[in-house]
Amino acid sequence: xxxxxxxxxxxRLAWEDKEANLRHFSEKLNALSGKTQLAILPxxxxxxxxxxxxxxxxxxxxxxxxxxxxxxxxxxxxxxGSVIIEDGTDDDGKPAYFNRLLWVLPNGQTGYYDKKHxxxxxxxxxxxQRGHRRFIASVNGWRINLLICYDxxxxxxxxxxxxxxxxxxxYDLLLYVANWPQRRNHAWKxxxxxxxxxxxxxxxxxxxxxxxxxxxxHSGDSMVVDPLGQIIANAxxxxxxxxxxxxxxxxxxxxxxxxxxxxxxxxxxLPDEDQG
Numbered sequence: 001x002x003x004x005x006x007x008x009x010x011x012r013l014a015w016e017d018k019e020a021n022l023r024h025f026s027e028k029l030n031a032l033s034g035k036t037q038l039a040i041l042p043x044x045x046x047x048x049x050x051x052x053x054x055x056x057x058x059x060x061x062x063x064x065x066x067x068x069x070x071x072x073x074x075x076x077x078x079x080x081g082s083v084i085i086e087d088g089t090d091d092d093g094k095p096a097y098f099n100r101l102l103w104v105l106p107n108g109q110t111g112y113y114d115k116k117h118x119x120x121x122x123x124x125x126x127x128x129q130r131g132h133r134r135f136i137a138s139v140n141g142w143r144i145n146l147l148i149c150y151d152x153x154x155x156x157x158x159x160x161x162x163x164x165x166x167x168x169x170x171y172d173l174l175l176y177v178a179n180w181p182q183r184r185n186h187a188w189k190x191x192x193x194x195x196x197x198x199x200x201x202x203x204x205x206x207x208x209x210x211x212x213x214x215x216x217x218h219s220g221d222s223m224v225v226d227p228l229g230q231i232i233a234n235a236x237x238x239x240x241x242x243x244x245x246x247x248x249x250x251x252x253x254x255x256x257x258x259x260x261x262x263x264x265x266x267x268x269x270l271p272d273e274d275q276g
Contacts, residue, residue, distance in 0.1 A: 002141035004173070007036040008206045008242040010222040010235045013048045013179075015213035016056060021046045022067050028241065033075040036243055037140065041081025042177050042208040043149050044099065049179035049212060050084070051127050053097035057086040060110070068104045078139060079104045081206075082115070082148055082177050096129045101146050101177060103137050111135055115148040116157060124150075132272055136171050141248060145171040149178035152191045152205070156269065160199045160261065169201075172251055176205045179212070182219035189221055197229040200255050202246050209237055227254040 009028050014020035025041060032039055043049060046064045047056050058064060064083050072079040085100040099115040114131025118124040134157070137144045151157055160170050174195055180188045188207065196203040202224065209220040223234040224244045233242045255261070 002248045003245050004038065004140050004142050004248075005036045005243065005245045006038045006040065006173075006204060006224070007032050008040050008204060008222045008224070008233075008235065008244075009042070010207060010209060010220045010242070011042075011239050012210035013042065013045065013208050013212070015048045016050055016052070018046045018056075018064060022064065026067075026071065029071050029075055029077075029079075032077070032241060032243070036077055038078045038080065039075075040175065040177060040204065040206045041079070042206050043082045043101075043179045044084060045081040045177075045208075046083055048208075049122070051123050053084050053086070053127050054095075057084045057095070057097050059086055065102065065104075065110070068102060069108050069110070072104045072106045073108065076106050078106070080146065080175070080177070085112075090129060097127060098131065099124070099128050099148060101135075101148050103135070103146060111137060113146045113148070115151065117150045117154050119150045130272075142173055142246075143169070143171040144173045144175055147174065147176050149176065149180060152176050152178070152188070152195065155195065155198065156267075158195055158199065159267070160201070160264075161267075169255070171199075171201060172248070173202045173204065173246065174199060176203070178205060178207045179218060180207045180221075182217040185219050185221055189223070192223060193225050193229040193231070196225040196227055200227045200251075200258070200261060202226060202251065209239060227251055228258075 080103050082101040085098045088096045090096045101113040103111040113135035116131045192205045204224050206222045208218045220237045224232040
């Protein structure tokens with residue numbers, strides 16, 4: 001059975017200051033070099049959760065994506081985190097902006113997931129296009145489902161599809177990157193555990209700490225949860241990294257001893273109406 005070592009980077013973000021954030025995360029990644037296979041950064045790690053994509057967005061050839069590729073290559077690790085990206089145009093012919101979670105391999109290959117559930121409470125739906133497809137990455141025998149912040153409140157989008165006899169699982173690790181406010185941290189912690197229990201998988205949630213440019217406080221609580229919902233590690237409110245090695249054998253053991261998935265409801269996720 002294979003294992004995977006992941007590192008959750010919980011820290012403060014400089015508001016809308018890409019250069020400062022990239023310098024800061026370069027130091028964080030230097031400290032993890034040779035110690036992890038996958039480093040996970042928070043949501044919009046280079047800017048903070050900003051509603052000004054017109055000012056801050058960059059293309060897939062821009063400085064932040066280039067930096068991610070350089071860091072992944074230098075440290076021989078997979079690097080993931082979300083960035084404000086401009087890609088194509090919207091229905092009105094204007095530039096289209098996405099809250100995009102990037103998955104960058106040491107060889108420079110890049111995959112991505114565009115956030116589906118935009119946080120309308122903060123106006124995210126007014127500035128960013130929504131994604132329509134999940135992205136499940138594969139590494140070292142593990143399948144990893146990548147999601148972003150507000151997606152956590154919508155269990156159907158993360159739900160494992162019912163398994164046919166002899167078929168493999170959709171994914172083994174569910175990963176959320178976030179800027180989740182302190183005032184709702186109880187929901188953050190509770191829902192991370194719920195997603196692990198109902199999907200019989202590991203869950204990793206990476207949140208930021210500190211105040212953003214709107215005066216909203218973030219208390220962190222980045223954590224890793226096992227398939228039974230038990231918290232393996234929790235960063236609390238510290239500016240710190242969590243590094244955990246997950247064992248596939250333990251995951252298979254839980255799924256074998258407690259085959260709750262056999263009783264799951266069948267379902268089909270239909271395309272969004274505006275997807276065409």
